[in-house]
Amino acid sequence: MSRRTIxxxxxxxxxxxxxIGRELARQLAAAGANxxxxxxxxxxxxxxxxENRSLSGRMIAxxxxxxxxxxxxxLLAAAHDDLGGLDLLVNNAGVGAIGPFTEAAPERLRRVMEVNFFAPVELIRESLPLLRAGRTPLIVNVSSVLGHRAVPRKSEYCASKFALHGFSDALRAELGADGIDVLxxxxxxxxxxxxxNVLENANGSTASLSAAASAASVAKQTVRAIRRGRHEIILTPGGKLLVWLDRLCPTLADWLVARYSP
Ligand SMILES: NC(=O)c1ccc[n+]([C@@H]2O[C@H](COP(=O)([O-])OP(=O)(O)OC[C@H]3O[C@@H](n4cnc5c(N)ncnc54)[C@H](OP(=O)(O)O)[C@@H]3O)[C@@H](O)[C@H]2O)c1
Known part of the structure; x- marks a missing residue:
């Protein structure tokens, strides 16, 4: 897809x-999206x-x-009736769960998959008639680097993001003929x-957020990718390194994540 105007x-x-979703909404509205x-x-x-009433794009909550x-x-009725249609669907809502699979109840897997995979997939299915009639239509699925390389104690979350990754790749190829893009x-x-907000944190582990990216920078790179018609973005050098290491040397990647994942 060539460049897109927001x-x-x-x-x-x-x-x-x-x-990420809040920042993305703010930056998209600042660029003139409704x-x-x-x-x-x-x-x-x-x-x-x-907070965003003064931006050029309007928001309906x-x-x-x-x-x-x-x-x-x-949601889709509001897009149709109040915005006049739908050009951009951003599936960003998501939830995590932390702890060994062997100690988890089946409900944990069900809920993670419902929120992170089945809900976005069904929302895509339900959005297609509007998207087909949209201008430069695009579906953005917010996955994770853990949808490329899984780590221990987040098995359900990784599975949900791998599923979203695979689904996105298949859908991009299927919907290309309709002019609908997938990022x-x-x-x-x-x-x-x-x-x-994780559903469960069985071992009380805490993520070190000192070196983490800001939601604003994730949103900024996403908005840029939307403009440029990109199909996939991995946002950090560490994320890219992990993905490439996994592709080139999976045994070493297995050892590293088993040894160093929190
Ligand atoms: N933070 C990270 O390190 C990280 C890394 C990679 C990928 N991601 C992905 O980025 C996306 C956004 O996460 P975030 O980091 O911005 O976390 P966040 O601040 O916890 O945001 C999650 C958003 O999802 C919404 N949500 C959760 N469950 C929902 C449900 N059942 N129905 C409707 N809305 C629901 C939450 O809103 P309510 O609670 O108001 O419903 C919230 O707005 C997720 O898909 C996540 O998997 C995050």
Whole structure:
């Protein structure tokens, strides 16, 4: 895909109440996109809209759980009725879980997959009629570097992001004929509320966030990739190194993650 203009794009951003999604919504609206923004926390969505009233793009906030089909229906109705259509779908809402698989209840895997994989996939399915009629239509799936290389004690999360990665690659090839593009974004550790919001942290491990990327820089690189029509971005040198090491020397990558993953 060639370059894309953000001014005037009609978008839907999930997980916009905090972290990467909130920053992405702000930067897209600053560049002139009109957005439906969503997450479960109404107060946080209202403050996002209030803080950004002076930006050129407008925001409509609709709260709800992204795994609820009726909520997703409301989001798409708002895009259709209030924005006049949909050009950009950003699947960013996500949740983690930390702890050994052998000690986890089956519900943990179910919930991680519902939020991180089934909800975005169904939202894509439901968005296709609007996207097909959209201008330079694009689906952005926020995955993770852990969707390229898995690590221990995050098995469900890695599986959900690997699934989203594979699905995105297949879909990009399928939807090319319809003119719909797919961008896969794979951040490394980012300073957000993510680690406070994990479903479970069985061993109480804490991520070291001192060297982590900011949500603003992840959003900035994502907006640039949207403009440039990129298909995939891995956002940090450390993330790129891990992915290449895994491809070139998987045995060494296995040993390193087993030895050094928190
Ligand atoms: N932070 C990292 O280190 C990192 C690294 C790689 C990839 N990522 C990915 O980046 C994305 C954004 O995460 P973040 O770091 O910005 O974390 P965050 O600050 O915790 O944001 C997660 C967002 O998802 C929303 N969300 C979670 N469950 C939801 C549900 N069931 N229904 C609707 N919304 C839901 C949350 O809103 P509510 O709680 O208000 O519903 C929030 O807005 C995720 O997909 C994550 O996997 C993060």
């Amino acid at each position: 001014q005037g794009l009609r978008g839907l951003v999930t997980g916009a109440s905090s972290g 957005l439906v923004v969503t997450a479960r926390r109404r107060v946080a969505l209202d403050s996002l809209v209030d 609709i709260e709800g759980d992204i795994t609820d089909a009726r909520h997703r229906e409301r 896969l974004v794979s951040p490394s550790t980012t300073r957000t509320e993510f680690f406070d």
